[in-house]
Amino acid sequence: MEAFEFSRQTIEACAKYDFIHEIEIQLLDEPVAKIKAIIDSDTFISIFYNAETYKYSFALIKENKRILGADNARNWHIHPFESPDSHLESSGLSLSDFLDMLASNKDKW
Numbered sequence: 001m002e003a004f005e006f007s008r009q010t011i012e013a014c015a016k017y018d019f020i021h022e023i024e025i026q027l028l029d030e031p032v033a034k035i036k037a038i039i040d041s042d043t044f045i046s047i048f049y050n051a052e053t054y055k056y057s058f059a060l061i062k063e064n065k066r067i068l069g070a071d072n073a074r075n076w077h078i079h080p081f082e083s084p085d086s087h088l089e090s091s092g093l094s095l096s097d098f099l100d101m102l103a104s105n106k107d108k109w
Contacts, residue, residue, distance in 0.1 A: 003033035006049045010035050013096050017103060020045070043109070045102070047095060058098040060109060067109055070098050081108045 001009075007028055014020045020037045027034040031051035038044045042064075048057040048071075057071035059079070069079035070093045077087040102109070 001051060003028060003030050003049060003051050006051070007033045007035060010037075010047055010049075010095055013099060014045075017099050019103070019106070020099075045099075056093075056095075058093070058095060060102060062109060068102070068105075081105065 007025060010033070011023055014023055014037045019039055021040070022038040024036040024038060025033075026036055031053075033047075033049045033051075035047040036044050037047060043060070043062045046057070046059045046061055049055070055072060057069070057073070059066045059069035059071075061067070066079060066084045068081050069084060070090070071077065071079075072092070076090050076092050078090045078093075079086065080088055
């Protein structure tokens with residue numbers, strides 16, 4: 001999938017969640033897309049995709065700190081709420097999977 005298509009799908013996915021108030025395309029230059037899904041003034045989701053390397057990264061950032069993340073650097077893993085600097089191996093995650101995880105754990109952020 002090209003970065004442009006990933007960006008289009010990201011916008012569509014984010015539109016389904018009422019806690020996301022704005023989408024900011026920070027970089028869209030094939031093969032890379034970097035998107036910021038803004039929740040409030042100090043909370044956002046950082047979304048990254050590289051079409052050449054098939055690298056994905058999703059991170060919930062609050063007050064400039066990652067509080068939840070998921071990426072496939074080396075292999076898929078999650079940076080959990082309880083310990084965002086640790087790595088828990090996982091199966092592949094889509095952006096929608098990550099957003100669902102946020103929606104069902106609002107009490108943790």
